Amino acid sequence: MKINKSKFLIILTIVLLTTLIVATSPVSAETRRISLLNATVIDGRGAIFTFRIFGDFEKFPAYVNVSGTHYKLNCNLKPSDNNILVCRGANRGLDSLGGTTVEVAVAGFSFTTFVSVKDFYCYGIYDYAPGGEWGSIGTTCQSEKPPVGDAIEWYNPDWDDDFTYYFMNQGGFCGPENNFGAGYYYPWCYGPV
Numbered sequence: 001m002k003i004n005k006s007k008f009l010i011i012l013t014i015v016l017l018t019t020l021i022v023a024t025s026p027v028s029a030e031t032r033r034i035s036l037l038n039a040t041v042i043d044g045r046g047a048i049f050t051f052r053i054f055g056d057f058e059k060f061p062a063y064v065n066v067s068g069t070h071y072k073l074n075c076n077l078k079p080s081d082n083n084i085l086v087c088r089g090a091n092r093g094l095d096s097l098g099g100t101t102v103e104v105a106v107a108g109f110s111f112t113t114f115v116s117v118k119d120f121y122c123y124g125i126y127d128y129a130p131g132g133e134w135g136s137i138g139t140t141c142q143s144e145k146p147p148v149g150d151a152i153e154w155y156n157p158d159w160d161d162d163f164t165y166y167f168m169n170q171g172g173f174c175g176p177e178n179n180f181g182a183g184y185y186y187p188w189c190y191g192p193v
Helices: 005-024
Strands: 033-042 046-054 062-066 069-078 081-089 100-106 109-117 121-128 134-142 151-156 161-168 184-186
Touching: 033 100, 046 062, 046 100, 069 100, 081 100, 109 121, 109 134, 121 151, 121 161, 134 151
Parallel strands: 033 109, 121 184
Antiparallel strands: 033 046, 046 081, 062 069, 062 100, 069 081, 100 109, 121 134, 151 161, 161 184
């Protein structure tokens, strides 16, 4: 069967237009996404996770994973901005999450995040590991900004013992050569700082 050139061009045009329309149509599953904005603990209100959502979602099933245990989160769109999703612990608890790193999942999207404590100062604690490198062994949060040389007791799982750790900011003559940020605790600080 022979097709003349005009019929061929019409069929080709229809196929190309259909392909173009289908290819440029938005697919809601591909345009949906969620980004984590904030993770914090507020005294008396528990853990609060705030997200920005893009696209249409029917539901927001969510949980936080703490050391292998899943805790349900209740999520609601912010009334003043329906692109902001606020999730809280179902029992208004989870106060102990402050100063820790957790995994949180909402509507099929997963995030690993540090949970800050509102109106608290949180700092990393570093020590020299048996393997020979400086590394994080935890985070401490406190209600007041510590002065340089502030001391805390902290259990170090690498050495299976409690040690004294001293607060240091970016300056000073003792502690690790690495710069761990605007402030951190580490062992072995002697003399005035």
